[in-house]
Amino acid sequence: MRKRHLGKTTLQVSELALGTWGLSSDGYGPVSQVEVDRVIDRAIAVGIDLFDTADVYGRGDMERRLGKRLQGAGTTFVVTKIGTDLDGLPPTKRFDPAYLRTAFERSQERLARDVVDVVLLHNPTVAAMRDKEPLAFLKELKQAGKIRAFGVSAGSADVARSALRDEADVIEIAYNAFHPGDLHEVAGDVSESGAAVLARSVLAHGLLAGQWSADREFYADDHRVNRWTREEFRTRLRQLDALRPLVTGAVVSLRSAALRFVLSNNLVSSAVLGPRSVAQLDQLVREAGMPPYLRGTALMELAERLKQAGIEGGAA
Template identity: 55%
Template sequence: MRKRQLGRCGLEVSELALGTWGLSGEAYGPIPEGEAERVVDRAVSLGITLFDTADAYDRGQMERILGKRLPVGRTHVVTKIGTNLDDYPVKQFDKQYLFMAFERSQERLKRDCVDVVLLHNPSLKTLSTDEPFELLQKLKDQARIRAWGVSACSREVAEKAIDRGCDVLEMAYNCFFYRDVRALAVRMRTEGVGLLARSVLSYGLLAGHWTAEREFYPPDHRAERWNQDELKRRVDQTGALRAVVGGQMPTMRSVALRFALENERVTSIVLGPRNPTQLDQLVRDAGRMPPYFPRGALARLENELAARGVTGD
């Protein structure tokens, strides 16, 4: 498993990370008993050293599983705080709440030092307040965390997080949605910000297995994400990936994964498998080292995307 430096914070992590939102049974619907544990164990055995979670995923259950299954010296954990499922408003970033949430996460993860703590989808307004940053800096000074950052749901939020001195950003980045990351790439490089790229399959769409008639049902978040016309448009656009399949990229999945890995600003891509088979496919299709694309293939992909009206935002 190839490793990359997580920005300036000195951590070396696998370029493939395991995400745990889908394993929580909330995001994409139920997961069989014991499946999350099996995926985590398989990831460790495949050499994945970075694991992404949040206190909100199944109310801390994903953190508990990581706390039980991960070998501490050989793995690193990213968690996210700022979602209080027992209160209103759900999003809370005041110092007192964040400290309590951090201590609970730390206990569940069973780590003296949590590698990376991210604010979980804060608003721009939240990032204008000093409280969360005072707390995160204090935790870092006390060596209870190694690095902190923001899971950002917009370019403005990500930019503000860089202004506030974040070590790490987590952002959506894939063949259909790339403009935000590209717009901030120079700042990330000059300021040494590590980037965790999530949703690299655009929630499964880019794997190329769907028809335009595919239906989703709650609690699968995709039930709310696209109406029928939009889904049809998106499925048609995946033809751009199909057009460059071949050789070292035998599947559309491999094109999607390599698109994200090709960007050297990306430290790790956060994979979202729902079972060990999907994880094996993702690890196999990602490739092991650069160049991720054969000569000329990235330019061809970008032309195909543009020809189908994909604008990257």
Template identity: 30%
Template structure:
């Protein structure tokens, strides 16, 4: 495993880390603490030292599993947690000091720590980025020692850029072979501000494994079934906002032209790491055996100029319109 400086936090994060939206379960399935702990331990054994979670993941079970896992490892790992999605109505007005403080206090209990390594506002409405009082409240909690660092998770590039106006340490953003726009300007700007970047949805909800077909079925409670048109939350979270049939076709072409040979997933992660503005990428895993597939990405050779061109060509051909213009 290789490590990269995580902005102004003073921490060096594993290039490939772990996102825990799926931890201990597939989307919509019952949570298994045993599987969760085993997955976390396997990731740690493979050199992963950065773990991304949220207070809404498995209704706090993800955080509580992480709390058990990090005992005795507190100085060796970094846990980034998101808050805000527990609001009954996810509106800008809900991002006030009282609510934010309550969310932080609950996270402290769930993770069983005295201070949170990093807190991200969980894809708040765009208006929040234009309300400095929200960020001043986070500054206050940082000064009090409840949190060590804070930042934002965003849906749109413009939100990430706007967040750089504040005293943040990190931005979590969607970036993958089907979502190239952050590489145009955002990563460079974040680096100039000494802000760490966390790349989420790196495999476009699994499309970039190259294993899905038009006949693939997902669980009835899986967001890949229920949120294809943004019915539950932003459509960009599911398949990176790409029409499913189009994404299947584009992934198949990438697989063939890159000569991936059933290794499109690690290649897709390696592609993300080609950008030196990326601090860490957080593919998910629900079971230990999925960890090795993810971490091998850091060991793959760099993309050639020709391969980089293939990714851009497929993106321009299938994905750019309308994804480039929406997010």
């Protein structure tokens, strides 16, 4: 497993990270607890040392499981996210320092770590980012030696840019072949700041794996049931044709092409994978391949095909 610098921090982490939202049963439907543990253990075995979670995944259960199964500090690294109050009526975003302190202490206890490697604000709005107190609180935790790095899991380029202006060490942002625009928009800010980029949604919630038919149905407990209208879904499937010329030689599938697209970007410190089984994890690790992931000419030709298909920094 190859390593990359985690931005301007002193950490080096695996260029593939294990994301745990899908394992929590919150996003795509239930996963057996036995399989959850097997996936975590397998990730460690293949050399993944960066694990991405949040205090709300499984209402804290994913943090607790990582705390039990991961090796010690310095051997494995954890990114967690705070700022969502599930106990509120209704559940709401909260980034006031008093709430964040309580949330952090609970996460720290569940993760069983004296020092948490990375703590991010979980999807704040642009309006929330105007308040400087939340990131200032995380900076205080870093200065106190309770965390190693801080930042924001951003839902837009504007939020990411705001976090970078406020000296965030890490931003997590959606980045894939169908959704390149947000990272491309803040690329200059990232380079100037030296911040790390964690790329999430690298397969666009499974779309870029290229294994769905036009009549694919999703279960009610799968968030994708409401992500696309039927017509949008069929359009996205047609747009996959823009990626197909990449599937040649060592690039053995659309899934491989999509993952290599992300890894080809040197701004990305780690690509956050979302497997829900050991078989899926092994497939992703195998098909990620080795540098050069995609040739420069192939990337330029892909950009032109995506533009012709109506994807020019568009959303997945």
